[in-house]
Amino acid sequence: MSVGAICFRKVVQLDLLRPGYRKVTAPLPSSSDLDRFAGELQVTRDDSRRRAPNTADTPSRENRAELIAALEELSVTEGELRSEHQALVEAHRQLELQRERYHTLFQLAPDPYLVTDEKGIIEEANAAAGDLLGVPSALLVRRPLHAYLNTEARAELEHRLERLTSSGRLDKWALAIEASDGRQVPMEATASRAGKGSICWLFRDASMRRASEDSMHALNRSLNARVAQRTRELEVALEGEQSARKEAEAANRIKTELFARLSHEFRTPLHAVSGYLEILEQNIHGVLTADQRRDVARIHQAQEHLMTLVNMILDFAKLEGGPIELSMAEIPIEETLRGAEALVAPQFAKKAIVYTHHAGDTTVTVFADREKVQQIVLNLLANAMKFTPSGGAVDLDWRIENDALLVHVRDTGPGIPEDKAEQIFEPFVQLRAPGSIPSGGTGLGLAISRDLARAMGGDVRVTSAVGVGSVFTLILALRKHATASKLSASKTAS
Numbered sequence: 001m002s003v004g005a006i007c008f009r010k011v012v013q014l015d016l017l018r019p020g021y022r023k024v025t026a027p028l029p030s031s032s033d034l035d036r037f038a039g040e041l042q043v044t045r046d047d048s049r050r051r052a053p054n055t056a057d058t059p060s061r062e063n064r065a066e067l068i069a070a071l072e073e074l075s076v077t078e079g080e081l082r083s084e085h086q087a088l089v090e091a092h093r094q095l096e097l098q099r100e101r102y103h104t105l106f107q108l109a110p111d112p113y114l115v116t117d118e119k120g121i122i123e124e125a126n127a128a129a130g131d132l133l134g135v136p137s138a139l140l141v142r143r144p145l146h147a148y149l150n151t152e153a154r155a156e157l158e159h160r161l162e163r164l165t166s167s168g169r170l171d172k173w174a175l176a177i178e179a180s181d182g183r184q185v186p187m188e189a190t191a192s193r194a195g196k197g198s199i200c201w202l203f204r205d206a207s208m209r210r211a212s213e214d215s216m217h218a219l220n221r222s223l224n225a226r227v228a229q230r231t232r233e234l235e236v237a238l239e240g241e242q243s244a245r246k247e248a249e250a251a252n253r254i255k256t257e258l259f260a261r262l263s264h265e266f267r268t269p270l271h272a273v274s275g276y277l278e279i280l281e282q283n284i285h286g287v288l289t290a291d292q293r294r295d296v297a298r299i300h301q302a303q304e305h306l307m308t309l310v311n312m313i314l315d316f317a318k319l320e321g322g323p324i325e326l327s328m329a330e331i332p333i334e335e336t337l338r339g340a341e342a343l344v345a346p347q348f349a350k351k352a353i354v355y356t357h358h359a360g361d362t363t364v365t366v367f368a369d370r371e372k373v374q375q376i377v378l379n380l381l382a383n384a385m386k387f388t389p390s391g392g393a394v395d396l397d398w399r400i401e402n403d404a405l406l407v408h409v410r411d412t413g414p415g416i417p418e419d420k421a422e423q424i425f426e427p428f429v430q431l432r433a434p435g436s437i438p439s440g441g442t443g444l445g446l447a448i449s450r451d452l453a454r455a456m457g458g459d460v461r462v463t464s465a466v467g468v469g470s471v472f473t474l475i476l477a478l479r480k481h482a483t484a485s486k487l488s489a490s491k492t493a494s
Contacts, residue, residue, distance in 0.1 A: 114201040134180020340377035358397035379445040387413035407474040416464035
């Protein structure tokens with residue numbers, strides 16, 4: 001073949017690859033074609049150069065220039081063709097890699113996947129789909145999908161395919177697939193169009209989800225039943241507790257009323273006894289002998305003891321019965337304490353107990369009910385005198401700490417165990433050492449004292465050491481901001 005023919009054929013082939021030509025019917029040249037073309041091009045170029053000096057055997061000079069230019073253009077096009085060929089080879093390799101990855105994921109997917117055409121003919125199936133339908137995945141290709149559906153799903157398939165054609169997606173179609181063993185497996189299908197003419201199907205086993213939902217519903221029913229049963233039990237218990245509370249409140253009211261009535265009934269004859277004793281002591285009916293005076297003194301002591309017990313019971317009944325009146329005012333603390341200790345000073349002297357009052361500033365005042373403060377201090381001093389043995393000591397002092405006034409009553413009695421310190425403030429509770437003689441009293445003094453102190457916005461506390469003694473502390477507010485915690489202050493003085 002002549003050089004002109006070769007060049008004409010190559011130029012035509014390269015022109016077909018120019019941007020103006022969008023469609024190439026012939027296959028792309030291979031690497032061997034490119035190498036052979038490059039060799040022929042080089043031979044033609046060398047032959048043209050050797051013949052260039054011989055003007056008799058070559059075309060005209062203009063034809064030679066055009067031929068050389070064509071050869072140069074062919075050389076450039078050859079390089080571009082090689083680059084494009086390498087890019088195509090790399091793209092093909094990447095495409096094969098991606099296809100292999102897709103195929104691996106497709107086959108290893110735990111859920112059944114199918115690819116069908118628009119008429120429902122299976123084009124591709126993964127291993128999970130083969131396991132579901134009981135047929136190897138390769139044998140599912142070119143089989144109709146409706147062959148594996150139950151009767152109801154077969155009737156719907158054509159309608160579903162039409163919807164897929166128009167909308168491009170199908171979500172959660174509930175259907176049943178007939179397995180190879182004849183079982184109908186409830187499934188949930190999701191489908192979408194994949195390019196032109198293909199549909200991708202994903203199937204999910206709905207039996208496990210339904211079983212889970214059934215189990216959840218059963219659990220909810222069981223929980224609701226248990227909650228309802230427990231609610232009924234709580235309602236019954238609440239009704240019983242309310243009934244018991246009402247009964248206890250009624251019994252407490254009856255007890256309080258009984259205490260109040262008994263206290264009043266006792267006070268009347270005791271006052272009469274006191275009056276007659278005073279008449280005897282005044283020798284109105286004649287002069288008493290020494291023995292008679294001793295007897296009258298004993299009777300008078302017993303009468304005062306009974307009156308003290310009755311007053312305590314009456315105070316406790318008032319506390320239990322509801323709010324009582326407090327006359328709150330600024331009171332001088334030193335004068336108030338002196339008034340209380342005067343009532344127990346004879347008992348200290350009679351029992352040979354050393355009593356010491358550490359006096360303070362007489363101008364200091366506190367916001368409290370004077371009568372109630374004296375009653376509390378009297379109870380604390382009487383309690384100290386009761387449990388302090390003969391020859392012991394009782395001290396009273398007070399000090400100001402922050403916005404409160406603290407009154408301390410110290411004794412050298414047997415002391416109180418730490419785990420019993422709060423019990424002594426309970427009504428009718430009295431502690432005594434094993435084998436000791438009961439000290440008398442009702443066990444109400446400390447309980448009443450604490451309630452009265454808290455009613456005035458204060459408190460009564462105790463610290464003690466067994467074998468050393470106890471310290472009872474009355475806490476009172478210095479200012480008017482104190483509020484009642486249990487008792488009402490219906491009468492407040494400023």
